[in-house]
Amino acid sequence: MKVLGIETSCDETSAAVVDQKRGILSNVVISQIPLHRPFQGVVPELASRAHFKKIAPVIEEACLKAGIKRPDAVAFTQGPGLMGSLLVGRVAAETLGRIWDCPVIGINHLEGHIFAAELEGKIRFPLLALIVSGGHTDLVLVFKPGQYRVLGRTRDDAAGECYDKVAKILGLGYPGGPIIDRLAKTGDKNSIIFPRPYLEGTFDFSFSGLKTALLYHINKRLKRPMNAKIKSLKKPILTPGEISNICASFQEAVCETLVHKTLDAAQKFKIRQIVVGGGVSANSRLREMFIEKCQNQQIAVSLSSLKLCTDNGAMIAQVAIHKLSSKTKKRALTNKSDPALPFKNWA
């Protein structure tokens, strides 16, 4: 079975062909980052227009690279995401489904981030998935494809959102994650001790207090009132050394929190396999920490290659392969696009 996967939930236009037996045959990703950079964040209207412009050539290229004329099914991201962007992917998928006379199947983006791990190696169930992206920080027990139990999620900012907001405060640019990751490499992670928001007794996350602590730190350094709002720092105010130290210390607090809570959950539910997915799983310190701690506890950890951490069509096709081969009759209740699509069991 060959599935064409279409991903247009946010700021990447992507199409990929995945073969059930041979894996990824093609995975074309066009990033809209340069388009949104001047606004320091994704502008929904610009995103949907850009998806509309690129979707046909991206799909054409994916099929050409995979050497196929038509797939056996078309999958697209149903949600969560930006409504206008999601609709572009759905319309493309449904149009092609009619032309090719093949099944069309809507996929939850977050399930995609979990199953991206499977495109590069075997994963064993039950597993614990940490999904860390621009919009989500979810800790999910995965018993098998389609059977989940959400243990916790963020109560405010998602991990990626926190990276992006902190980068904005420091005047570093967009998206913040990769920039902070790079600058942190030359900083001292122990120079500032930011709070670790563990929220003991729950598996929920909360990162907005950490962002405020960073803001207070900068205000103190600039001798401003503690609660003074900083829109965006002009570069010369802090030295490059200070900025690197702030980035390294902030990153340490985020990564320690994510790893600590994930390992706690793994211990509680006696899980031996962890999967980390979503854009923030590309973070070098987070990867290093997970590898080290999981090795110590003899837990297998699956971290995708960088191209499969961020949004891509291959992960959408991979979930579709599971859904199409599952015996669950209720698997495709609706293909309706939903910006707040909940994480649901298939039956």
Ligand code: KG4
């Ligand atoms: O999964 P993704 O591509 O899109 C969403 O579904 O949101 O994740 C994008 C997020 C952004 O917030 C970006 O700053 C973050 O992932 N990100 C990173 C890194 N690369 C991307 N965060 C930390 N370190 C990175 N290296």
Ligand code: ZN
């Ligand atoms: Zn994503």
